[in-house]
Amino acid sequence: MKVAIVTGASSGIGQGAAVAIAKRGVGVILTYGANRQGALDTVAAIEEEGGTAVALPLDVGETAGFPAFRASVADALSGTWQRDTFDHLVNNAGFGQMSMFEDTTEELFDRFMRVLLKGPYFLTQTLLPLMADGGAVVNVTSNSALSTGVEAGYSAYATMKGGLTVLTRYMAKEFSRRGIRVNAVAPGSTRTRISDDAFERFPEVIEPIEAKTAFGRVGEPEDIGMMIATLVSEESRWITAQSIEVSGGYGL
Template sequence: MQVAIVTGASSGIGQGAAIRIAARGIGVILTYGRNEQGAVDTVAAIERAGGTAVALHLDLGDSSGFDGFRDSVADALRSTWDRDAFDHLVNNAGIAQTSLIADTTEEDFDLLMRVLLKGPYFLTQRLLPLMADGGSVVNVSSNAASATSGLEPGYATYAAMKGGLTVLTRYMAKEFSARGIRVNAVSPGATRTRLADDAFTRFPEVVPAIAAKTAFGRVGEPDDVGSLIAALVGDDGRWITAQDIEVSGGYQL
């Protein structure tokens, strides 16, 4: 059985991706930060459908813990799947916060950088020795980094880090190709997740405005993005690498 690691799978896009990946017969190691119950729920959903999953804690903003996390992954691989390697990595975990450039503190900037760019960079680096040849990496970026999606004041730092992740995706694809590892990015548009302190729940009035700017007339749901991630991880994506695919339902089309 193949095994995938999905970071930030206690809710939202990561949860949707983990469930979709497991439905393809792939074992899942999923991570959580503060939402342990959400991770338990994701594991339970996968197991109810006949899949296999393990939840591990990971603080993506603290790279000093990555070696220990790698060791935990190795232990889970051996004890649950009798394997020494995993096949796919989905760098999904993230945070979102907004502030105008004039108001952004260095602390805010550094936090977003650690979680959204430095975290995926060095987590992937640490996990590479455990990754099987011929596997895949999917980085979850954002259409906020796209020049064609329209710019919203307050997202400069977030978008800059996600843009860096998109560029990193291409370099990963180049460097990892010698091992047959595919690397792609997906860039969701506005998606109903718990990001920004569950902003969609706290500010439901923004939903109609976003839907009005979207070709399909609604905001995205986690499964809309999770299904594409699963396709890229699966054999469907075997001839796709170095791509950034927007998943926004035609935002600003």
């Protein structure tokens, strides 16, 4: 059985990706930050479908914890799947926060950098020795880093996501000698818990987003999750170094 690691899978896009990947017969190691119950819910959803999943804690913004996480991954691989390698990595964990350019502090800028760019960079580096040749990496970016999704208040967030898009191409170049594919998905506005449940707290933002979206609705985690599951699958074996916007036609 193949095994995927999905970071930030206690809710939202990560949860959608973990469930969609598991439905294709792939074992899943999923990570969580503060929301342990959400991670257990994801495990339960996978097990209800007959899949296998293990939840592990991870702070993607704290690189000092990565070696211990790799050891936990190795234990899970051995104990649950009798393997010493995994096949797919989905760098999804992150956070979002609106902050106008003139109001953005160095502290917030640095946190965005640690979690959204430095974290995926060095987590992938840490896990690469455990990754099987011929696998796949998907980096979750954002359409805020594309010309179609520019909105005031996301300069720091989108800058880091744009950096992750560039990093995707360089990973694809360097990992290709091992047959590992690397792609990015750039979601549009998606109904998740991002920005402290912004959609729940500010429902008035939903209608303007729907009006700007060709399909007339806000994205759901499953919409993005299915795309991620497709990109790590054999169906996408000839796709690498791509950034795919998954936004339902935002801005069309």
